[in-house]
Amino acid sequence: MTKQRQHYETAFKLEVARMIVDQGLSVAQVVKDMNIGRTAINRWIKQYRAEQQGKSGIGKPLTAELQRIRQLEQENRQLRSDNDLLKKASAFFARELK
Secondary structure (H helix, E strand, O other): OOOOOOOHHHHHHHHHHHHHHHHOOOOOHHHHHOOOOHHHHHHHHHHHHHHOOOOOOOOOOOOHHHHHHHHHHHHHHHHHHHHHHHHHHHHHHHHHHH
16 A cells, blocks of 8 residues: 655645754654654755745745745746737738738
8 A cells, every 4th residue: 555645734834844944953853743754844944945045946935925926927927928829819810901
């Protein structure tokens, strides 16, 4: 039987990372107390530290600000794509009318 993958809320990941980085708890102690995989916690810490340095890091952002930035960037890409499509369509129809 395979082990089911756990999914944790972003706020929970952020809190665990803060406990280790800011409060100085050891990773081993958190792994033991909270029954969370060491690999997952190490990823959360890496992401948290990257975000603290102003970098985007890897994976889903932990802080609300970076989540909002990623959302706006995605929306911006979509709007640019839609705008390009509309420009091409209007050029096509302008040629057809001539």
